[in-house]
Amino acid sequence: MTDLAIDVKGLSKSYGGRKVVDGVDMQVATGRIVGFLGPNGSGKTTSLRMLCGLLTPDAGEGQVLGLDFRHQAAEVKRQVGYMTQKFGLYEDLSIRENLDFIARLFSMENRKEAVDAALERLGLKTREKQLAGALSGGWKQRLALAACLLHRPKLLLLDEPTAGVDPKARREFWDQIHHLAQEGITVLVSTHYMDEAERCDELVYIAYGRVLARGTAAAIVKEADAGDLEDAFVKLVGQATDNFSEAA
Structure with missing residues (x-):
């Protein structure tokens, strides 16, 4: 297995x-948290959907978890x-019913045990019979993360x-x-919150479908000659x- 969980070039x-995405190169090391x-409208969501095999790119090559992300999408x-x-x-299913449904989609063996483990991990056990539609934003977020983790993925792609x-x-x-x-799970997470960005190991800035900068928070602030991450972003x-206006 490569040391890179994501290694793609020319993603378009x-x-x-x-x-929407114009020649993006991205390398993410295994076990790292990278902020996007x-x-x-900068191309973050489209990029994430291509990386996880939900959207076919017009161009680009490389690997996700050692697999050809274009030809081994399934x-x-x-x-x-x-x-x-x-x-x-x-929203009309309970927390447990939602997780059981996801487990069925992945044809998981020992579904009940897997769902029980997900409920315990995200602190959802006491609410397992509650309808998803009745949950607050924070509890819906926990349920969504539990669903993402149910099949024990090696890479998480989190969109805002x-x-x-x-x-x-x-x-x-x-x-x-x-x-x-x-x-050891690798995380690529898009966010608008600068305090969250500071909790990432590395950052990738994108606008108009192109990567503007990448590196640690400190390195990007220094390179942009900025006071902080928010200033660097602006x-x-x-x-x-x-540059986009001049090119147009």
Whole structure:
């Protein structure tokens, strides 16, 4: 197995003649937490969907978990946990019923044991009979993460997982992410929160479908000659906007 959980080059996707992702190169080391930052419409979600095999790229080559991410997409899906920004589980099913349904989709053996373990891990056991639609944002987030982890993925792709969640739930979520990384699970997470970005091992900034900067938080702040990550973000996106306008 390679030391890189993600190693792709030239990742590209267009819609209606407009390039949403334009030649993105990305390398993520196994067991690392990498933050994926960028304004709305920058190509983050499209990139994540291509990496997990849900969307076919127009161009690009490389590997995800040692698999050709274009030609072995079905196998990639089985080893990756993908958490969408919008809650995607069934609101008229209970927490346990949702997890059992996911376990069935993955044709998991010992479904009950797997669901029990997921409920315990995310602190959902006492609420297992509660309907998903009745949960608060923080508890829905826990359920979504439990569903992502049910099939024991080696890589998590998380798309704005804490959007609209209160600070306490966000902190607890990130504590869980760090525990997962300590177990060897690789995490690529998109976020708009600078305090969350600071908890990542490395960062990738993207705008207009192109990578603007990558590296540790300290390195990016220094390279951008900025006071902090938020200042660096504003500067980098501003420069990209100017370049994009000139090119257009």
